[in-house]
Amino acid sequence: MKRRLSLANVPTKITKAERLSQDLGVNIFIKRDDQTGTEISGNKIRKLEYALNEAIEKGCTRIITTGGLQSNHCRATAAAATMLGLKTTALLRVTDGTKVEGNYFLDKLFGAEVVFCTPEEYRNSRNEIMHNLAQERDKNGERCYVIPEGASFGIGSLGYFEAMQEIAAQEQEIGVRFDTVVVAVGSGGTYSGLYLANKHLNLGKRVIGFAVCDDSDYFAKRIDSINKEAIEHLGFDVESRVEEIEINDKYVGIGYALSRPEELEFIKYIATLEGLVLDPVYTGKAMYGLYNQIKKGEITGAKNILFIHTGGLFGLFPKQDMFNF
Numbered sequence: 064m065k066r067r068l069s070l071a072n073v074p075t076k077i078t079k080a081e082r083l084s085q086d087l088g089v090n091i092f093i094k095r096d097d098q099t100g101t102e103i104s105g106n107k108i109r110k111l112e113y114a115l116n117e118a119i120e121k122g123c124t125r126i127i128t129t130g131g132l133q134s135n136h137c138r139a140t141a142a143a144a145t146m147l148g149l150k151t152t153a154l155l156r157v158t159d160g161t162k163v164e165g166n167y168f169l170d171k172l173f174g175a176e177v178v179f180c181t182p183e184e185y186r187n188s189r190n191e192i193m194h195n196l197a198q199e200r201d202k203n204g205e206r207c208y209v210i211p212e213g214a215s216f217g218i219g220s221l222g223y224f225e226a227m228q229e230i231a232a233q234e235q236e237i238g239v240r241f242d243t244v245v246v247a248v249g250s251g252g253t254y255s256g257l258y259l260a261n262k263h264l265n266l267g268k269r270v271i272g273f274a275v276c277d278d279s280d281y282f283a284k285r286i287d288s289i290n291k292e293a294i295e296h297l298g299f300d301v302e303s304r305v306e307e308i309e310i311n312d313k314y315v316g317i318g319y320a321l322s323r324p325e326e327l328e329f330i331k332y333i334a335t336l337e338g339l340v341l342d343p344v345y346t347g348k349a350m351y352g353l354y355n356q357i358k359k360g361e362i363t364g365a366k367n368i369l370f371i372h373t374g375g376l377f378g379l380f381p382k383q384d385m386f387n388f
């Protein structure tokens with residue numbers, strides 16, 4: 064197994080959402096991966112601990128990565144790289160304007176170099192653009208390390224392989240077995256690590272991913288391919304089976320990072336009920352999906368469900384005007 068840096072505050076807490084559990088008639092626990100840090104908060108830092116370690120081992124001086132304007136991943140990368148004395152270039156997809164707020168504000172605050180691209184460029188050639196940015200900078204004496212969208216590649220997946228091991232150890236400590244683990248899926252790396260550790264350690268959990276973009280078929284294939292890459296780094300064999308990858312795509316809503324009024328209402332409901340803040344792009348949609356699936360009787364036989372709160376708080380503030388109070 065690859066080595067990693069130690070940047071995140073782990074193990075992250077697991078707490079029971081008491082009133083939500085009562086509402087749903089099943090125990091809902093929350094793993095607070097939104098509390099992995101302040102600047103580095105969220106799920107991406109677990110993946111970055113492995114990726115950035117490799118960058119440093121290779122003697123790299125600059126990290127190049129990509130995401131949307133409000134990318135949590137780019138912000139966590141800029142923060143973590145800066146902590147390590149490395150520079151960052153963020154290739155950011157712009158859809159409507161470049162208002163300096165939320166995660167993008169923090170990218171600037173950490174002194175990251177920002178390069179913009181259109182949604183078309185992002186879709187068709189983001190890796191090529193990053194590669195070209197790296198080549199130009201390498202010519203000027205830098206040494207660049209490129210991390211793909213969401214750090215969802217084999218090395219990044221190891222971060223959530225380890226998170227699932229952490230969950231298994233916490234089950235022993237608190238004396239609760241989680242039969243079901245639920246997580247938001249945006250680029251697939253988080254689900255990949257959870258899936259592989261669940262299989263490798265024979266935990267027998269149902270791992271449900273709620274897509275926040277694209278569809279189930281796309282993610283099953285994408286996660287299967289991340290799995291295969293991750294297995295190379297793990298150094299032991301785990302069987303990845305596309306048909307076991309469970310992604311629910313019924314709660315994508317009107318599209319990536321776009322919110323429906325009922326989703327924002329739900330974020331308000333959970334905040335009021337539990338004092339827990341979900342984000343509009345990932346965890347709000349995933350928890351809304353879980354809530355509705357349980358209410359509709361679509362998730363049966365579960366006793367203890369663990370919802371992984373993957374963070375995203377900074378992405379809530381640019382949307383605050385959409386809430387009706």
Ligand SMILES: *Cc1c(COP(=O)(O)O)cnc(C)c1O
Binds near residue numbers: 251252253345346373
């Ligand atoms: C990136 C992200 C996710 C999704 O994780 P993937 O590994 O990209 O599928 C979930 N929640 C938040 C807050 C994120 O930033």
